[in-house]
Structure formats: structure tokens, C-alpha cells
Amino acid sequence: MDLILRNATLPDGSTGVDIAIEGGRIAALGPQLAATAVEEIDVGGDLVTPPFVDAHFHMDSTLSYGLPRVNRSGTLLEGIALWGELKPSLAQGALVERALQYCDWAVARGLLAIRTHVDICDDRLLAVEALLQVKRQVASYLDLQLVAFPQDGLLRSAGAFDNLKRAIAMGVDVVGGIPHFERTMAEGAESVRLLCEFAAAQGLRVDMHCDESDDPLSRHIETLAFHAHRLGMQGRVTGSHLTSMHSMDNYYVSKLLPLMRESGVAAIANPLINITLQGRHDGYPRRRGMTRVPELMAAGIDVAFGHDCVLDPWYGLGSGDMLEVAHMGLHVAQMTAQDAMHACFLAVTETPARILGLEGYGLRPGCHADLVVLDAGSTIEAIRLRAARRYVLRRGRVVSRSPAPHAALALPGRPGGTDFRHGR
Numbered sequence: 508m509d510l511i512l513r514n515a516t517l518p519d520g521s522t523g524v525d526i527a528i529e530g531g532r533i534a535a536l537g538p539q540l541a542a543t544a545v546e547e548i549d550v551g552g553d554l555v556t557p558p559f560v561d562a563h564f565h566m567d568s569t570l571s572y573g574l575p576r577v578n579r580s581g582t583l584l585e586g587i588a589l590w591g592e593l594k595p596s597l598a599q600g601a602l603v604e605r606a607l608q609y610c611d612w613a614v615a616r617g618l619l620a621i622r623t624h625v626d627i628c629d630d631r632l633l634a635v636e637a638l639l640q641v642k643r644q645v646a647s648y649l650d651l652q653l654v655a656f657p658q659d660g661l662l663r664s665a666g667a668f669d670n671l672k673r674a675i676a677m678g679v680d681v682v683g684g685i686p687h688f689e690r691t692m693a694e695g696a697e698s699v700r701l702l703c704e705f706a707a708a709q710g711l712r713v714d715m716h717c718d719e720s721d722d723p724l725s726r727h728i729e730t731l732a733f734h735a736h737r738l739g740m741q742g743r744v745t746g747s748h749l750t751s752m753h754s755m756d757n758y759y760v761s762k763l764l765p766l767m768r769e770s771g772v773a774a775i776a777n778p779l780i781n782i783t784l785q786g787r788h789d790g791y792p793r794r795r796g797m798t799r800v801p802e803l804m805a806a807g808i809d810v811a812f813g814h815d816c817v818l819d820p821w822y823g824l825g826s827g828d829m830l831e832v833a834h835m836g837l838h839v840a841q842m843t844a845q846d847a848m849h850a851c852f853l854a855v856t857e858t859p860a861r862i863l864g865l866e867g868y869g870l871r872p873g874c875h876a877d878l879v880v881l882d883a884g885s886t887i888e889a890i891r892l893r894a895a896r897r898y899v900l901r902r903g904r905v906v907s908r909s910p911a912p913h914a915a916l917a918l919p920g921r922p923g924g925t926d927f928r929h930g931r
């Protein structure tokens with residue numbers, strides 16, 4: 508074997524597991540494997556998990572915070588306007604540089620697969636070219652999946668559909684959309700139809716920004732589910748954000764959830780962004796704005812948490828830490844039961860991997876040896892501590908490592924250090 512990780516705890520709670528790696532893949536898992544290896548790492552009971560996956564990000568705008576100014580109102584619409592001001596002055600080199608820097612942060616955080624939307628409403632398609640270049644450049648250590656995203660509206664922005672088709676021809680992977688930003692509800696629905704039919708004809712996945720609004724009557728998710736079902740695209744269509752569901756009538760939602768389930772449509776909530784952008788037109792009480800995560804999960808619908816934004820016109824914080832995303836999602840959705848907290852961990856690992864259709868993802872023999880060793884004893888503890896990523900492995904090779912952050916105390920009568928982990 509090339510490498511054996513000894514004495515791991517797995518996300519399903521099993522302990523004392525050895526993981527043998529050969530040729531970049533997991534060769535065997537089990538207690539006290541007899542195999543020997545060129546290198547062995549005793550992880551001392553730490554949690555070993557497949558890598559974090561971010562199912563919803565905007566890498567063309569990341570790390571542009573403050574260019575040319577900051578978002579004062581904190582609203583989605585000012586963010587879109589601000590991005591519109593920035594777009595004409597974007598330079599490909601600077602965009603590539605910022606994206607590569609973010610990819611470095613991601614890898615250090617154990618985030619090894621990202622689905623990023625890329626704005627195609629600039630006729631130059633400069634951001635598309637930049638992110639295709641980044642995708643090639645990072646391919647050995649990070650999977651990047653690109654979504655052609657008509658930020659200013661497919662029908663509302665002149666030439667957007669042609670640009671989207673050009674972007675797909677250039678190598679962009681997924682068809683995006685933004686029906687709630689079209690001029691009317693009817694045009695929003697028409698954009699969903701056009702995009703789903705185009706994707707079906709091309710054999711592509713769909714991931715739309717959908718109903719990112721506090722308007723309870725924004726119901727484009729219904730249209731998206733209808734076309735996913737009509738076109739036989741079950742398991743290949745995703746509705747991102749779906750924040751209007753938070754404010755919808757409960758009776759209507761009781762009809763919508765089974766429709767989504769039947770259509771095989773997945774959902775992506777973006778807790779850090781939804782909790783800061785939504786509810787901005789409310790007095791008090793002020794709505795949270797995140798979609799109905801536990802109810803979607805209970806209906807058997809795949810739900811992932813995405814990061815969405817890091818240091819851009821919409822959000823002035825973030826660092827590529829999917830445990831921070833899961834932590835916020837857990838709080839906003841009040842998912843505090845043990846199984847619910849565990850589900851929040853799966854929402855930044857296994858579930859987004861399934862939504863992206865990642866090959867060889869997981870903890871079974873034959874899967875890619877893409878692994879993260881966390882300074883925690885369980886998935887819940889990982890979220891509680893936003894645990895340090897002790898080792899990040901890509902295809903069996905350590906690509907990042909960091910020491911466990913235990914405090915060395917020097918308090919009177921309390922000699923020694925303290926360990927924030929529990930139950931080891």
C-alpha cells in the first residue's frame with residue numbers, strides 16, 4: 508500500500524477503522540488491517556471524512572469585496588447592481604488570480620469540489636474564459652464544476668441566451684437561470700421552460716437560482732419541478748436558494764414538496780447568505796428567509812448547504828469553511844436534534860457530491876482517496892468546533908496539514924493545556 512490511515516472514526520460513528528490507500532484510491536477499510544504501507548499515519552481516533560463539497564458558489568466575484576464600493580443596504584438587489592458596476596472593469600488576469608487564491612483557501616479547508624456559477628451576461632464571456640482556465644489549472648487537486656448563469660436575466664438581458672449557449676459550447680458544465688429576476692412571473696416561467704428544454708437536448712444538468720426572494724408568490728420552483736418531470740430529468744435538476752418557500756402558504760407547500768420529490772429535484776440552501784440578504788424589507792418580526800430545510804429533507808428531497816459568496820458584492824465575510832456553513836444552517840433551521848445535526852454535516856459532504864454527480868466520491872473500496880482528517884470525534888463535534896483540518900488528502904496524497912489548536916493554559920492552579928474535544 509502507499510498509505511494507511513490508522514485508528515479513524517468515520518462519519519457513521521464506527522471507530523478504530525484503518526483506511527488503506529493505493530494508486531490514489533481506497534483499497535481497503537476495516538479494523539486493524541494487516542496490510543503494510545510505505546507511510547502510515549495514526550490519526551488517534553480523529554474523524555476521517557470524504558471531502559467537503561460546495562454545491563453553490565460564485566467564483567467569478569469572490570474576493571472582490573470593496574470593488575468598486577461595498578454594498579450599503581445589504582440587499583440582493585444592491586449586490587446585483589454593484590456587480591453590474593464592477594463587470595465592465597473586470598480583467599481576466601485579476602479574476603484568475605482571485606479564483607486561484609480562493610481555491611487555495613478551499614483546499615486548506617478540506618473543500619475539494621465546488622460547483623460555481625459564472626455570469627454569462629457580459630458579451631465578452633471573460634469570466635467564463637477565466638474560470639475555464641482555473642478549472643484546468645486546479646484539476647489535480649480540486650474539482651470545479653461551472654454553471655452558465657444569466658445573472659441579469661435570460662430574457663431580460665439582451666443576448667443572454669446566445670451567450671449561455673456559447674458558454675456551454677466552450678465547456679461550461681451546467682445550465683443555470685434566475686427566473687425571479689426576469690421582468691414578469693410569466694417571463695420567469697418561460698425562462699425555466701427554455702433552459703430546461705435546452706439542457707435536456709444537450710444532456711446537461713440544471714441548477715437555477717430560483718425564487719431568491721421573500722415574495723411568497725414567487726413559485727418558479729413549481730415550474731422547474733414540472734419541466735424536470737416532463738423532460739425526464741429526475742436527479743439532474745436543482746433549485747438553488749428557494750428562499751420564497753420560507754414565506755409561502757403552508758397548504759401550498761404541502762402540495763409542492765411531493766411535487767419536488769416526484770420530479771427528483773434537489774434543493775440548495777445558502778444559510779450564510781440567506782440569513783443576511785433576506786428579510787431586509789421586513790420590520791419586526793423579521794423573517795429568516797432560508798428555505799424549509801428539515802421539511803424538504805423529511806420529504807426525501809436532497810438538500811445541500813452552499814457557501815454562495817465569500818468577500819464579494821453580496822457578502823463581506825467567509826473563508827471557504829463548509830463547517831461554518833453547516834453551523835449557520837443548523838442554527839437557522841433549528842436542526843438541533845442529534846440526527847438533524849448529523850444531517851447538516853451530510854449537507855456539506857455526501858449530499859452535494861450526489862447533486863454534482865461526482866464520480867468515485869465516498870468511503871468505500873474503489874473510491875478516490877480524497878479524505879479529510881478532522882480534529883473531532885464525530886460529525887456533530889466537527890460542526891461544534893469548526894474543527895481543524897489536520898490532513899487533507901487528494902488522490903492519496905497529503906495536500907494540506909495543520910496542527911490541532913489545543914490551548915496551552917497558564918492559569919493559577921490549572922496547570923497544563925485544554926482540549927476542546929470531548930468523548931475521546
Ligand code: FE2
Nearest residue numbers: 563565716815
Ligand atoms: Fe448564488
